[in-house]
Amino acid sequence: MTTASSAGSTRRDFLFVATGAVAAVGTVATVWPLVSQMNPDASTIAAGAPIQVDLAPIAEGQDIKVFWRGKPIYIMNRTKKQIDEARAVPLSNLPDPATDESRVKAGHDQWLVVIGICTHLGCIPIAHEGNYDGFFCPCHGSQYDSAGRIRQGPAPANLPVPPYQFVSDTKIQIG
């Protein structure tokens, strides 16, 4: 191979690599919007804005279910008995240890607000059922206590507490 032709081939290699690299960049840039469009659109995001819930109509021992971002949220006005049960159990007995206090807002101890989606595979547990005065998931038998903590069954974690705060004594804002 002469010098001239080998110089030619490096120049050619560089050109091929540059073209290929630019093509690769273009492909990635094209794929981005094609994937990004799958994310929630602006109206879905806007519809997921915080909601306010009036707690006044919920009597002691009752609960309501509201929807936020398409998820059912249980709001439970717990009885004294339920609170005591939840606080009596030692943390070492819990698969996913968390104190009852950490799952409610201080000063509003009777109000339990949890996302009603079983942490096993997403079914909706039934309130006031099961052995722990809390929730029972009919799908595969997970049981949650009156603080929404997992006590028995295949679910690995406690029912999650959504972001919320009290805007007044009888009103919360979720989200």
Add this chain to the structure above:
Amino acid sequence: MSGPSDYQPTNPVLKWIERRLPIFGLVHSSFVAYPTPRNLNYWWTFGAILSFMLAVQILTGVILAMHYTPNADLAFRSVEGIVRDVNYGWLLRNTHAAGASMFFFAVYIHMFRGLYYGSYKEPREVLWILGVIIYLLMMATGFMGYVLPWGQMSFWGATVITNLFSAVPYFGESIVTLLWGGYSVGNPTLNRFFSLHYLLPFVIAGVVVLHVWALHVAGQNNPAGVEPKTEKDTVPFTPYATIKDMFGVSCFMIFFAWFIFYMPNYLGDADNYIPANPGVTPTHIVPEWYYLPFYAILRSIPNKLAGVIAMFSAIVVLAFLPWLDSAKTRSSKYRPLAKQFFWMFVVVCVLLGYLGAQPPEGIYVIAGRILTVCYFAYFLIVLPLLSRIETPRPLPNSIADDVLAKSGGKAAPMVSTVIALAVAGALFAGSAQSARAAEDDTPPSLSWSFAGPFGKYDRGALQRGLKVYKEVCSNCHGLSYIAFRNLADAGGPGYSTAQATAFAAGYTVKDGPNDQGDMFDRPGRPADYFPSPFPNEQAARAANGGAAPPDLSLITKARSYERGFPQFIFDFFTQFQEQGPNYVSAILQGFDDKVPDGVSIPEGSYYNKYFPGHAIKMPKPLSDGQVTFDDGSPATVAQYAHDVATFLMWTAEPHMEARKRVGMQVFIFLILFAGLMYFTKKKVWANAH
């Protein structure tokens, strides 16, 4: 696909698969080793461009279907939802809509190329007929796709085209009812069109496989029209044809991107931004540009059944081309007469397309008839006759000879060029005349901050326009596609989220039902849409003397006016897209108490210079001093009109700034890429010479 391949992969895994399914050999023999004539010119890259377009359409179409709702009540709004709310939805929609046009543009070039070089002749008849079938399927798919946005043109296009079948004797009415799934075009029609629009592209893809198969059996035709004889006449498909095709595709993408990012509405019809209304037909129904020549043929024939037959024959005649033109010489390069007639035929097709877009009256009808006769005469008289009387020039011995002889002299200017120029001149004169007549009523072209490739909305104008809308227009006109949250969107009026929330809270919104089952009022939230002034269209109509005030969200895209020939061609290069805001601004300033002579305005209407027909039901909405601006802008009607038109351009296209910004990036990228492809292609082909 040309018989068993001797290709053997070396990798043991591939070898294992290859023994059981010889797919690598198939790919290798079809797209790598496949011998392709070395003298193909760039017209031959349109096959690859078409494959690319089919892929683009299927990909964007599948994605759009994830967001689209095929329901007569929701379809229009869901398309607006795609454009406004889905991430990059505007890009996907523009790509798919412009993509349809690009697909047809490319297929027409591909077909004319086949026509010119005689690619339909023995042994490629089946190849050609498969192509005609693909073209027919494309037309059906394109038509049904155009119906899906469910705008006025969608609806009335669907009505007119399906009614073509009512021309069938005896069974016409039943066929049409069957197509509609009802007694008129309606929800069932939309549903089935959506289903078929999703299905047909895959059928096209299937026929494309047959088309390519037939191509690889017969071998590619080439500009010389002589079959390859020796190794010297061909080059392997990869890398030679592959790289050339990719360069062709990259150039085509630049053209495509011009439409996507800068002229998204150039090929569309403003009426399709008005939701379908079964009670009102647009004054001037025009199909998409790619059907126009056939539409012109349909309208040229004064008999319903004969018109429909003529239109379909105009397409079907293509399938008989291999037998109508029995000349032995393939390429028109060596057929002096056929070449002339070919170019005349191209001009006839373009002119028919132009006529298809004109109102069917006067000179246009006569011209349409003459050209229809010319169209059929080309296939039925000229080609059969030429194949008998024409003496072709001598063919080169081989493709290699043809390549060597490339440096021959250029042909003298042809008769057809002269004809084309003369026709263009006549058109220009004609439209200049009608333009002069209409000059007074055409809205003046104003200068807009958002025009051109770097256009941006003037935030001040948007905020003032919002104020004018809120204080004046909103008394009668809705803005139902705009949510309060949009006021804080990037590229919009530039309010903060807190400002938009506060603005929303100033409105009362109906919500419900609550737990008691009652509807109730509450303050607006950012996610709410601007409330409409009337509860329903009937109420709007009753309160406004019989004419419901249109929703203004899309008004600047839903109103337009003719620019005429040749202005509309210049508009393509200057990116002129501002008919809508020009029109809105002109209407607001076009009221006059003094009605000119010869114009009669009925009771309850008002004279407006720029309103089509001059009698508008809306009384003069704005007068000087009516709205005061905090920023010291003059409180004049001209200022109001400018600001509210700017605001309404934003409501019609909230992502325009993003579109132009991304467009610039894409252009820089594509030009760089096409340049690199050009040099890569040159390097690769250097080995072949």
